[in-house]
Amino acid sequence: MSPGLVESTRDPATADFDVTLPAGEGWTHEIGPGDLFRIVDLEGNQAVDTLFFNSRDLDERYSATETIRGQGNIYLTTGTRLMSSEGRPLLTIVADTCGRHDTLGGACSAESNQVRYALEKKYMHNCRDSFLLALARAGRGMTKRDLPSNINFFMNVPVTPAGALTFEDGVSGPGRYVEMRAETQVLVLISNCPQLNNPCNGYDPTPVRLLVWRAG
Amino acid sequence: MRPEPVTKAEVSLRGGQAWSGRLRRNQRLRLVDVEGRACVSALFYNAADPLERYNMADTLKGQFTAFLTAGRVLYSDMGRVLASIVADDCGWHDTISGLGDAASNAARFGAGSYQTLRNEWHRNARDNLLVALGKHGLGKRDVVANVNFFVRVGVDEAGGLGWVAGNSHPGAAVEVRFEMDALVVLSNTPHPLDPAPAYGPPPVELVITDGPPAAADDACRLSRPENGRGFALTAAYLKEIGEVTA
Numbered sequence: 001m002s003p004g005l006v007e008s009t010r011d012p013a014t015a016d017f018d019v020t021l022p023a024g025e026g027w028t029h030e031i032g033p034g035d036l037f038r039i040v041d042l043e044g045n046q047a048v049d050t051l052f053f054n055s056r057d058l059d060e061r062y063s064a065t066e067t068i069r070g071q072g073n074i075y076l077t078t079g080t081r082l083m084s085s086e087g088r089p090l091l092t093i094v095a096d097t098c099g100r101h102d103t104l105g106g107a108c109s110a111e112s113n114q115v116r117y118a119l120e121k122k123y124m125h126n127c128r129d130s131f132l133l134a135l136a137r138a139g140r141g142m143t144k145r146d147l148p149s150n151i152n153f154f155m156n157v158p159v160t161p162a163g164a165l166t167f168e169d170g171v172s173g174p175g176r177y178v179e180m181r182a183e184t185q186v187l188v189l190i191s192n193c194p195q196l197n198n199p200c201n202g203y204d205p206t207p208v209r210l211l212v213w214r215a216g
Numbered sequence: 217m218r219p220e221p222v223t224k225a226e227v228s229l230r231g232g233q234a235w236s237g238r239l240r241r242n243q244r245l246r247l248v249d250v251e252g253r254a255c256v257s258a259l260f261y262n263a264a265d266p267l268e269r270y271n272m273a274d275t276l277k278g279q280f281t282a283f284l285t286a287g288r289v290l291y292s293d294m295g296r297v298l299a300s301i302v303a304d305d306c307g308w309h310d311t312i313s314g315l316g317d318a319a320s321n322a323a324r325f326g327a328g329s330y331q332t333l334r335n336e337w338h339r340n341a342r343d344n345l346l347v348a349l350g351k352h353g354l355g356k357r358d359v360v361a362n363v364n365f366f367v368r369v370g371v372d373e374a375g376g377l378g379w380v381a382g383n384s385h386p387g388a389a390v391e392v393r394f395e396m397d398a399l400v401v402l403s404n405t406p407h408p409l410d411p412a413p414a415y416g417p418p419p420v421e422l423v424i425t426d427g428p429p430a431a432a433d434d435a436c437r438l439s440r441p442e443n444g445r446g447f448a449l450t451a452a453y454l455k456e457i458g459e460v461t462a
Contacts, residue, residue: 065314106273111295
């Protein structure tokens, strides 16, 4: 293990929930206070676009700006409290074998792909479409209005002191994972990123494994 | 439904004050930091469809930057240019460090209730923006990562955030040109990382003017190939909704 990386002691065989989410798919799931939630980057270099909501008051949701200002750092890793729009922790990262995760890069969309790459890229699959379909299927009245800036687990978006921001090749690798503890009742929304236009998925989007250990 | 036109106007914002307004396409909003220590927290929406709104991530990644200044544009989440920064005396405006709130004020300045202080009470950005948004039927779900005009929060090699003093100066101005009719909400309130020991947001002047559309050789349009595509998508949208016939 490199310095700064923290492993979990939990065995995936003991998880209460265990699913593999293919690239390009969305997913919602509810977890409770004290539950542990692990995302495993099975093949490496896979961006996992993620949002969290207080499932008892969906207006309270993950805030990228509250999270980075709360910890005084733009990168997420072990110890990071994932803060809500109301300034409360929704979850805390308790283990991380990748080292850092992004929360400035947002989710790809059909429209931003047109801006970033070419006008004819609009047909390409993207995270926002996966988010919207997953929210529609969840049946809780959530829409695009409920998509603030998200987390990109395993994604590497370095910022320089001069203020340059780039999408770089991932710092993750096969089997690396991030594990977090829910601090309240949380609705998890994930898009397993299908982006093919930049190195965030190593130009080859791959599945991730999602595990939950229930508290108590 | 077309928004109500905003007449050319000059507005003085006292410290602690919020503001909202509808700006027409090609109008310009100039913000002046009279004393050189202001923080104006801002959010932007398409006036015709506020579900389309300023998107911090798309603004940053589309322009390979972590901050805003002249020559850069504010992207909506729909791949369109909401507004362009056409002039800037500061060189850096923050969009990654978020809003002050009641808790951040209380932690730094102690209680600052209306009951005690009357209209000198300690207002904060989040509550101010909720009030401003509420006047347009919007609310918590519409609060996303915002712009903090006149503020620089630096990022070091390890990703650490740091307040950068002296980013602005007395009389410094930033001017924004709107590329579609927009709803703007502003709060003139302390940034939560500003080390100033006492609550005392300074005055800010707003100047709204009419102006010409972005020319073919406009600096914001040409500053990146991405922005050329963003302007093209905006023009196509304005044509689609009948705003522009050419």
